[in-house]
Amino acid sequence: MLRCRLPMTEFRRFRGTSRYLTNDSLEAAVNCALALERPLLVKGEPGTGKTLLAEAIAEALACPLITWHVKSTTRAADGLYVYDTVQRLYDSRFEDGDVRDIRRYIKLGPLGEALRAEARSVLLIDEVDKADLEFPNDLLHELDRMRFRIQETGEEVVARHRPVVMITSNNEKELPDAFLRRCVFHFIDFPDEAFMRRIVDVHHPGLDERLIAQTLAAFFEIRKMTRVRKRPSTSELIDWIAVLRKAGIAEVRLDRSLPFLGALLKKEQDLVAFADQLAGGARHRS
């Protein structure tokens, strides 16, 4: 059985980077994924830094990052390679280049490139839930075996270096069980106030202590408002503080004249709800 104690130096432990703060649970999940060579599935509220995590892992491991942005029309096969039939058709009609060489028209997708890369790479499959329900299942085999065959040429692409695969999901769709079982799962918590303070400090070093306290207080108060539908997230807070700094504002109070509210609340109905709840006082707040 698995009683042998493997040496710890076998893989480089992930401890975050200077620009990306982590906590124990996130590090444990990333290190599990690295050690067990499983894909890391990261979920969490929008704006909690899921995509940034991939960049941080790539930076920490000193590997190139290959990003695959999934859209609703993306098919699993697109990630491996695309056979550019249209180009071939054009070339055949105008007799450009060697049409018989089918390899010229095979373009590797992000997953294909990650597998073929000379060195180890980090592959980010971003927003996997955007695609069709069957999309993750179609990727199972390739992610497990880290190899695939190009049908048109019969060429077999086998990974020389198993890429580190990170997958993000915004939870728009349930992911299939078979897929979930193969992944290491991590749910990024919304940062608490103390952790948020550290995050702000990383992005805006040397910010006035009083402004930090005031912005954080306003920010968490807005997040508590039950009627605000799209609650502001970390990235919005960072942007908001950036705007405040640019404008040279040194003091904010949670009232109707909160400066640059648009940086935090992006929907008109939320702005209305915000004004309503301030007017209604504590009565409506949870």
Added chain:
Amino acid sequence: MFIRFLYELRARQVPVGVQEAVSLAAALARGLHESSLDGFYFTARALLVHSERHLDDFDLVFAEHFRGVPGAAAKLLDELLEWLEDPATRPELDAAERASIEALDLAELRRRFEQRLREQRERHDGGSHWIGTGGTSPFGRGGAHPSGLAVGAAGSGQRSGLASAGARLYRPYRSDVVLDVRQIEVALRKLRAFAREGAEPELDVDATIDRTARNAGELEIVTRPPRRANTRVILMMDVGGSMDPHALLVSQLFSAARRATHFRELRAYTFHNCVYGEVYETDAHQRAVSVATLLGECGKHYKLVLVGDASMASYELFGASYGSRAEERISGIAWLGALRQHFERSVWLNPDPPSAWSHYTVSAVREVFPMFPLTLDGVGDAVLELTRGRSR
């Protein structure tokens, strides 16, 4: 054995199986838990839980086990303590640290660790007694006790495993509590179905090239209908008096449905207590639409979702309604039956929990429509009911 822990998770509907057990064992064999309780908590959570819906159950089981509530958990604790005292898997332990741990009476340390683990109920930072971060207790992390037992890696300001398990941070993500907008959106998205039919055809490039090649280079165009969202949904919501406590929830459901872009068509109507001859449009005009017209306009392939507590006075359900024309003097239950008959797929979502479905009008409505609670699980089941198969 931690196998027992896995079975307890299974008992709580957290789907863990052999695959999870093997990967956890592999992770532990590699020392990923860093020989600490915190490390074990985070590692186990990353490998055993696959969805934020199960995080709360995981925390519950974990906390139960490690506080020694059921006696059976002692064995797991023993195993854990065994890992804790095995310094071989702790890479960051330097010689001085190791010596200091070995110098301490291990049995005594273990006894006290176990005891404090049981007593400890919450996160603890600083101080000199509890297991936690900072401070001078012999147990914990980032502390100053010279011969202490370190739990987890050096860090600061984060919840320890047990503490965060005890805090039940993930309660909002449970699937059996009532929903918020985003969760409803996610649930509704499952209704998405695609089909290639209707509309302007698009060029099927692959098939065109294939045919052209077979045609010895003579161009032959092949087209196909585009792939598009093909789900049409009718949402009918009760806005009657007894629904007032659920007003926020229903408005959330409504805004989620409106925001959902993956329906080919969404019609939303309101009704009071029960559907009679007419339902009302949800825009500012509140225009009445007769059910007969609606049935005429919408084919049987529309998916009907009714939302209401189905609790009303008996005459409201079984008595004739007060329509002006004869055919409208039909009881509410008969109208519901007509809706059920017309549409191939329909469900009733009830914001009341199933335990409160004792009212006899609720049972009457349940005989007509399959009823689901308005929770994430319930909406999921309802969507399954709406998409399963093609005919009743």
